[in-house]
Amino acid sequence: MYAQMVKSEATKDDPAKLAAFQVRIDAGEKIEPKDWMPEGYRKTLIRQVGQHAHSEIVGQLPEGNWITRAPTLERKANLLAKVQDEAGHGLYLYCAAETLGVSRDEMTEMLLDGRMKYSSIFNYPTLTWADMGAVGWLVDGAAIMNQVPLQRTSYGPYARAMVRVCKEESFHQRQGFHIMMAMVNGNAEQKRMAQDALNRTWYPALMMFGPSDKDSVHSSQSMAWKIKINTNDELRQKFVDETVPQAEYLGLTIPDEGLTWNEETGHYDYTEPDWNEFFDVISGNGPCNVDRLSARQKAWDDGAWLRDAMTAHAAKKATRNLAAE
Amino acid sequence: MSKEWPLWEVFIRGQHGMSHRHVGSLHAADSEHAIKNARDVYTRRNEGVSIWVVEAEQITASSPSDKGPMYDPARDKVYRHPTFYDIPDEVGKM
8 A cells, every 4th residue: 555755764875885785776787685774765664665565555455444334244255354454565565674783573563653653544534435435446556556666676575575466456456447337327315425536535545646746755765776766746646647548437526627538738727636734644633543453553552461471371382392301 | 435425506696686596516625615606506607796606405394285274275365456446547656
């Protein structure tokens, strides 16, 4: 589900080593855990991969909200499979981040005390079943657009995790669009729900790509290191261009009066999201920030006894095996 | 009789960016020795850029007889695949 506004870290390494590192990156070589890397590269990646992992995990909450209320058994199984995938993707990414010298527990603590972020999109509520369609179609659509180029990112474990994630996620967007197709072909009220879900999800989905390039202070170093492959605006434009015809197919209206096809550029012109809202949500004031974090805190606290019990059981087994030898 | 060297499983990264893949095993006295032997036995023709060795005894493997209970439950969950969702071509690639 990707990361936004990852602050790149300054680096104070030996200039000769830095230059040699840049040569490797420019040659398209992958950096592996045991290779030398600049401190700034390591720290920026921990922040980005960690934030990406947190987004997968927190991203289960808005959809988990609807599993027990899915309209049919089939839709319920589909949604369950998707939410299950997000859990798996979080695990791949935490492990990739751990190769950089941070532990999963440390990352969890940083999420819970606010030092690490997750994508702003998950701070919006999912009010109706149609939101499950809009989330799969638009939110997963935007995430996939972000993640596909990351399969070529310079850090080996992150790139390989992305290959697996992209392969598994290809069904997520389709299941969302499939829900939207059913809604728009239903009765007038169902179609209205689909339009309402699109209206509420459109701008938050555009915000997933992060601030406009002109305000994105962290991009250039990350792009030089190939931690980031495309700029925020490039990916956002690509998303708009692909999504508009899909909305037209559904007979739904994108909630942007400024949306027009630009013959000259060969792209749609669109209205940028309200960036004040974005900064407000990412700094903790979105409609669901408190709910999401308290759900994570509760899961962490409620799971403590089980983590401890498993560790104690493993220690007991090890002692028993040792005694038997 | 002297003690036999333990068995090590050898994993090689064939080229930059790929995962390590299992290529075979060998005997060695310790991990450093195993890396040296793996280099001589498995990369004589420049087959790799990185080697991992793991003592065979340290590997826990699933049991082949558990195949049914382990993997059958995934068989009827066809909705985990993109082809399960019928999306018209005119929508574009998704």
